[in-house]
Amino acid sequence: MTPTDMDQITTPAPPADLPRPEAYSPPPAPRAPRPTFSWAPMLQMRQRRWWTIALAATLVVTAGGVGILYVDDTANQAAVRSLTLQNESLDGRNQILKDQVKTTQDNLTATLGQLAQAKADLEHPNLVLWTLPQQIKGPTQWLEGGIPDTFTYHLHVSSTGPMSVSILTFDNYAKAVGCMNAGVGSAYYCMNYSGAVIAWINKSQIDYDFHLAEGCAGYLAVFTSTSNITVKPNISVTYNPASKLTGVCAS
Structure with missing residues (x-):
């Protein structure tokens, strides 16, 4: 029987001379792995944190500033309103x-006018000579009636019919x-046509101020008529002495 390959026994060749085995020493124990750190993510986290803090601080500061500005603006508006009210009050006062000053000035002007009139009246008093109808x-x-010297003669007379007056x-x-x-x-004829300083013939009313007697005692007024009339006089004089002779006295 022919042995199969499996059955065939091959006698191994004698081993060649092998090197002497070295002494065995176990490998060193492995070190614990060092933890690895990822610096980039941590840096980003820190940057985000600081940015958040900075933003929050900025918001706080901004809010505080706005609050301060609001308070200041409110205070300023209140101060402006107060000053406006004070100004309006001062304007009113x-x-x-x-x-009051205008009223005082008006009163003073009126008083001065009254004083001036009183002074004029004292310096130049007015006297009534004749007011009784005749x-x-x-x-x-x-x-007839005399015209006093140193006076202005105020001839104011009316009548119920034609009258003539001669000075x-x-x-x-x-x-x-x-x-x-x-x-x-x-x-009537002789008193008006024998010579006169001034005459009014056949008038019903006469108003005239005669000044020639202010420096001369030499005049009189004569009233005549061609008919029956009533004379209604309102004759007065004002003291007003002239500084020199007047009228016929100066001739």
């Missing part, structure tokens, strides 16, 4: 003072009387 019964009668000097009056005594004419 100022207007009141202005009104009648003239035709051309043969007349009324005469004493010489004119003497001639008029001589005219009547000589039978030349009536009182």
